[in-house]
Amino acid sequence: MLAPNHRATIDATLPVVAANATAITGCFYGRMLTAHPELRNLFNQGNQASGEQKQALAGAVYAYAQHCDAPGTIEPLLNRIAHKHASLGISPDMYTIVGRHLMAAIGEVLGDAVTAEIAEAWDTVYWRFAGELIAREAVLYKDAGITPASFLREYEVIERVAEGDVAVSLRLLPTDDKPAPAFKPGQYVSVQVDLPEIGLRQLRQYSLSDAADGKTLRITVKQEAGDDARPDGLVSMHLAQHAEVGSRWLVSNPFGDLALDLAADTPVVMISAGVGVTPMVAMRQHLRRLQPQRQGVFVHVAAHGGRHILKRELAPAANIAELIVYDDARDEDRGDHHGRFDLAEHAAAIVQSDADYYLCGPLAFMIAQRDALLGLGVAAERVHFEVFGPDLLTATL
Ligand SMILES: Cc1cc2nc3c(=O)[nH]c(=O)nc-3n(C[C@H](O)[C@H](O)[C@H](O)COP(=O)(O)OP(=O)(O)OC[C@H]3O[C@@H](n4cnc5c(N)ncnc54)[C@H](O)[C@@H]3O)c2cc1C
Ligand code: HEM
The missing domain is CATH 3.40.50.80 (Nucleotide-binding domain of ferredoxin-NADP reductase (FNR) module)
Structure with missing residues (x-):
């Protein structure tokens, strides 16, 4: 439970934080990515451009601040984020960087309205949220037998099938001669690509498009071709052009909370x-x-x-x-x-x-x-x- 004084401060300031939420998260990403340009590799540049990433973060912080004392309500949100983070190799030390820049962004956008008491209440909410995510992510990494530092594994494309003219299916075999990881149908992997033309690496999630066979993983990638208004999708077009049979890619362990309950027998x-x-x-x-x-x-x-x-x-x-x-x-x-x-x-x-x-x-x-x-x-x-x-x-x- 949040302490009563923190709960009262959060409730009193939620409307003003909500009204400025995307300004705060926009300011946060700007500050953080300027101070830590290496994190640009981690964040999806397309979602940065569309503003969806800051909306997702703002929505999550708002929902958590409102409902953090009702664990059942907030559980799906925590699971969803923790699985996504685990597919990206997010580590506990990164939470210090995010926390520092998020609190600084609240101060920058809301100015003198942020008293020491308000800053303390929001810092407490941030670290409770962070603590819950770090704990869930630790379990996901442990269960997968990996660490954030070893979250990617090399795979080779052993089959490539065109899905009409819009997508391509890639069957991937681990290059270390060990079995492919187990997963539940519905889960996804992150694929990392090097994009020297823009000086970045980028990660994208792709749902596994076949049931587990213990040896390979299959993904199916739709090509996000650009037009007059939008550039080509970075990773999907790169994979369409370069993921030929024999090419090698770094791929995460499968994660994701939209997974079939294998123990159930219901429709x-x-x-x-x-x-x-x-x-x-x-x-x-x-x-x-x-x-x-x-x-x-x-x-x-x-x-x-x-x-x-x-x-x-x-x-x-x-x-x-x-x-x-x-x-x-x-x-x-x-x-x-x-x-x-x-x-x-x-x-x-x-x-x-x-x-x-x-x-x-x-x-x-x-x-x-x-x-x-x-x-x-x-x-x-x-x-x-x-x-x-x-x-x-x-x-x-
Ligand atoms: C859990 C999960 C599972 C997924 N599973 C699949 C799957 O099975 N198959 C699949 O194909 N995809 C899947 N996706 C989507 C996939 O991860 C990528 O988002 C998708 O391939 C597009 O990535 P991209 O790098 O090609 O495009 P990006 O470069 O990320 O761009 C995305 C879109 O934004 C537009 N855009 C980028 N920059 C700008 C800009 N400056 N101004 C205007 N528009 C811009 C691009 O034109 C494009 O349409 C999944 C996503 C998630 C989260
Ligand atoms: C309490 C702290 C945090 C919260 C509340 C949070 C929240 C979120 C949310 C809501 C999403 C979107 C999930 C989705 O796909 O639906 C997300 C994605 C992401 N988070 Fe976090 N996050 C936190 C900490 C971190 C940290 C410490 C990092 C690492 C620097 C990080 C990196 C990312 C990345 C890279 C994505 C994917 C973005 C994208 O692909 O568009 N997050 N996070």
């Missing part, structure tokens, strides 16, 4: 759109090969057949019902449903008693499906989702 409903199909294919393959008695429903929305990533993986399985939706279908497409996807229209096929629901796709798609499921009486704790970017959702739920 699994997978609902995805676009490249969000990747964790669902891993879940589907797991159910087909290892839990053939467990029931599943696989719903996927793609623009049309040419954009249907991992389509060849859809071998029929007695235990998995399937609904493929093309919302911008071409004449030759054969999906089960053409046109806009409305979950309520398919409620009888999708909503199962005792099921867990896994969502992955654009944020607006997931919000719409989550709302539809809750509207059909599904309990909120049964609905799980993965955001392919800074999570702007968990902190708001």
Whole structure:
């Protein structure tokens, strides 16, 4: 529990901190990355440009300050961040750097309004948050048998398959002749690439797109090609151009909290759109090969057949019902449903008693499906989702 004086100060100052939250986190990143330019390798430069990273941090700090005395409420947020941090090799000493610059940014943005008492209360909240994350991350590293200093391992591409003209699947084999790590379907790895043209290394997360086989990992990367308004995506385009068979890459251990509960036998409903199909294919393959008695429903929305990533993986399985939706279908497409996807229209096929629901796709798609499921009486704790970017959702739920 926060001490009563700290709780009172936090409650009194939450509105002003919330009103200035993205200014504070923006100022924080500017200060920290100027003082520690080496950390630019760690932070996603695209998310810096879009502002999503500062929104995610501001949302998390606000949610934690509000709910830190209600552990159940804050648990999903802590897990989500800890898994992401572990995939990036974040170490406890880095929290001192972040804390110093975050507190300095609060002082810089709010000026004289920050009394010693207010600074002390927010410093306490920061270190409680940090302590909870550090503890969770320590367990994740220990369970994986790694340390933050050894979080990357070298893999070689042994198979490369084009997924239409929008994505590429890469099968990766560890180069140290040891087994590939175990993981739960739904988890992701971070891949690090050197980008000498901009003088940076960058890490990105990719969901594992096949069930664990103990030997290899597979990822499926959609190419984020640029246009007049946006530059090419740094890592996806680099991998599309350079990840040929025989090339070697540094890859993290699998992490991620959108993972199938392997001990359960209850139905699994997978609902995805676009490249969000990747964790669902891993879940589907797991159910087909290892839990053939467990029931599943696989719903996927793609623009049309040419954009249907991992389509060849859809071998029929007695235990998995399937609904493929093309919302911008071409004449030759054969999906089960053409046109806009409305979950309520398919409620009888999708909503199962005792099921867990896994969502992955654009944020607006997931919000719409989550709302539809809750509207059909599904309990909120049964609905799980993965955001392919800074999570702007968990902190708001
Ligand atoms: C848990 C998780 C799992 C994921 N799983 C997958 C997966 O299975 N498959 C997959 O393909 N992806 C996945 N992603 C997304 C992936 O991590 C990358 O975000 C994605 O590949 C884009 O990275 P990039 O480096 O190519 O693009 P970035 O360089 O990060 O750019 C991202 C977007 O921002 C735009 N942008 C960048 N800079 C600017 C600027 N200055 N102004 C305007 N726009 C800008 C780019 O044009 C691009 O559209 C996952 C993400 C997460 C968090
Ligand atoms: C209490 C302290 C911290 C909080 C509250 C926090 C919060 C967050 C949040 C909310 C995210 C987004 C998670 C998501 O993807 O949804 C995130 C990602 C990240 N954090 Fe932290 N963090 C903290 C400490 C740190 C530290 C010490 C570092 C290392 C310097 C760090 C580095 C990162 C990086 C690199 C990302 C990924 C950013 C991206 O890819 O866009 N964080 N953090």
